[in-house]
Amino acid sequence: MPLVPPAPPDSLDAVPATWRHRHLLDLERLSAEEIVLLLDTAARFKEATAGCRKKLAVLAGRTIVNLFFENSTRTRTSFALAARRLGADVVEFTASGSSLSKGESFIDTARNLEAMGIDAVVVRHSTPGTPHLLAQHLGVGVINAGDGPHEHPTQGLLDIFSIRERLGDLKGVTVGLVGDISHSRTARSNIHGLLKLGARVIVCGPPTLVSPRWRELGVEVSHDLDKIVPTCDVLNLLRIQFERQNTRPFPSVREYAHLYAMTAERMKRARHDLLILAPGPINRGVEVTADVADCPQSLILDQVTNGLAVRMAVLWLICGPRDGLAGESLSAVKSEGRTN
């Protein structure tokens, strides 16, 4: 089926009617058209804010809550900054030191915040499905900022945005995801997004982190980085998530780096225009050596800027004024029901 991207929204006055979702929970359930709409919207915001530097007022009067149950610096900051760039108020909520440490359930915590009159919750949690659970219990928009190893939709979108910015169409582009696929929410969001947009995806790492069953999701599986490097247009180097592993899935960091670190030596066998992505925080010397992380083909810092653009787009699509509802509250939208 040929992919016909809908025209980007002409104005940023109202959320286009083609966007039907109240939440952004994962990329698995979005269509290719919806992902393209998100990316096009992000491009418009990047342009309208002069590279994510200028402020707009399209979400003035809206309140966004950053509800983080897991440590995060860059995602949290990026969401907060994106919301402020659009004129929204941001409330920071950290699980430690809150009533959660007094035994309150997270649904009660979120309901309390909702009762304070907020418009959207940006949630990060170590358990897959927690944003989905919140979306069932809350009447406000829920944006998944990472649910355990499940998905991290804005990270997937910003990775794809960064590739698209350089290469244009994603169709036929070969993307290698290298490292701890098994524990990586970034990998899952990338896989769903990239496959929907027609890219070829190879996941690469030791069998303890890259099960052959990934093939059943439509990706190729390799345990040999040297073999796949020459065939890739893009390599996305994922962090080893030591904190999520029961037992260490490889004998030593040294051995892992020997087999799977992207080094200058391996770069020599790559295509000259190979793009390097890393969702960060990167362990220099484990997934990637310093010279590769800082090489001209590295998009690592572009990813950070583009993260702002993507999160502006997401916040606006979730909380922005709908056609015919401009200036009104979101109550009419809320009554659509709690499914997504």
Next chain:
Amino acid sequence: MATLLIRGGRVIDPSQGIDRVADVRVADGRIAGIGPVAGFAPAADETIDASGLIVTPGLIDMHVHLREPGREEDETIASGTRAALAGGFTSVACIPNTEPPIDTQAAVEFIHQKAARADNCNVFVVGCVSRNREGKELAEIGQLVEAGAVAFSDDGAPVYDAELMRRAFEYCSMFDKPILAHEEVLELSRGGVMHEGLVSLALGLGGMPAAAEEVMIGRDTALAESTGGRLHVMHVSTAGGVALIRGAKSRGVRVTAEACPHHFTLTDESLRTFDANCKMSPPLRTAADVEGIICGIADGTIDCIATDHAPHAREKKMLELDRAPFGILGLETAIGLSVTRLVVPGRIGWPRLVEAMSTLPARVLGLDRGTLRTGSIADITVIDPDRSWKVDVRAFQSKSVNSPFDGWTLRGRAVATIVGGRVKYRLPGN
């Protein structure tokens, strides 16, 4: 002399090879006889018209968590036995993972007293294998037998020390009591909330591989074989587990097994909703495992159907998946799920279902139940095999509502439950 007549039902009693339309007569709490339907029947104090219905020996759920003592917010002996009656069960065996665990005569006595006071269905007590369920030393099994314990289990956790398990088999063989084993290698399932497979991979949820169950079934069948002890494998959930049990049986190992309705009804796909009501241990497995379980029930490798009724208060299941406890309600949906999944599609006939839910649980636990033989205690279940009904957890007798089957339409339902000759439950409107 109180008499009860159950008229004109299809009487199915596998213990006597009976499957025919007949009257069942009860006098003074015991079966007085099964007679042919005659032009007239002798008068009785109470008569149940069972035409079009199935009349069976009272159903026995040999795997029920009544939660009392210790977790009365989830279930009590009174509420759990009410749920049992509504589900058509005249007897349950309660599992000793209470707080404190049932590892003393006093604890067994407590259950018996509470059950007598509730006066719903019969409650048979399963005692702990190990003291305080710690897996370190044997509980006082002989004392527990004396107090009335019918079997032994550390369910919820496996007996981890293979030497202790071996001693338990040896020791229990003196009383001819089975060990009901929860089979799980904990290192393999650590951190898991669902079956390890394609769905867990896609959802990023921690997995509990089939091998975690099968390795332990392998160990315990080997121990039962070498000791001559009696092993009953609880809640078999994998096709590989069924195959291991089939192999052990063919070698003459004294092994029996049970399967739960949720394990032959749902698969790991259910977890895509992230609904904690679909979180149980062992977990929902794949379609191939469901098929393996059904084949195992059909060919008798799996002897019994038991529910692993595991109530948890609503708020506990409203937590994140990894914090929510394992468990699913079973008593009030067991007949409906078994009939809908096994009998309606023709995978097993009614006599096999009655055998799996009454005759064989009684035999495994050594109970004088599960039969309509003249003179035996009159525990009887009357089932409407064609009744189509909608599951509504708010109407459950159980204190908890953790069932993913809410809103499902099922076929088959108990319309009367008779314990010791007394009609303890009638489906409203019947």
